[in-house]
Amino acid sequence: MEFSELIELRYSVRSYKADPVEDDKLHQVLEAARLAPTAANRQAIQFIVIHPAGQKAELGRIYKADWFVEAPLVICACGIPDQNWVRRDGKNYNDVDVAIAMDHLILAATDAGLGTCWIAGFDAAAAREVLDLPDDVEPIAFTPLGYPADQPGPKKRKPLSELVRYERW
């Protein structure tokens, strides 16, 4: 698939079929995340692959929408800020590194015909508890991973003229 088509096709899927995700497709999307660039190549990122079957109520504590646990898989993208590259002025780029890797995963999923939805509005304390996260690991984003059962709506985006400046602010 052309990259331009891929980024046009991706949308936030909020309804999923129960059909399983093939192992090779799961591997493909995780591999795409693995190949993502990270600041100073620190790779202070971790992905947790979760099978909601049998633990939907528990996972529902993390994010309340029914569709969160509708797909056969949920992925949690985590960062380990203490291991990340930090700019001289103290800015830690861990969120950025995790986001890039997650976006690789999400675009690879689209390429494989799978649906995803970035989720940041989750209960971080519940995520820590349910997923047994160590103190130094931060959950940054979740996505269900499965076959879409809905259709994309129109893309609502600002025009480039409202997003881009040239040479100076």
Ligand SMILES: Cc1cc2nc3c(=O)[nH]c(=O)nc-3n(C[C@H](O)[C@H](O)[C@H](O)COP(=O)(O)O)c2cc1C
């Ligand atoms: C960092 C981030 C966090 C998001 N968190 C949520 C979320 O918690 N729940 C949700 O339903 N959608 C969430 N979204 C999806 C956005 O609402 C969605 O990407 C945006 O409205 C554009 O729609 P599209 O993804 O279909 O193109 C999030 C997206 C991003 C990039």
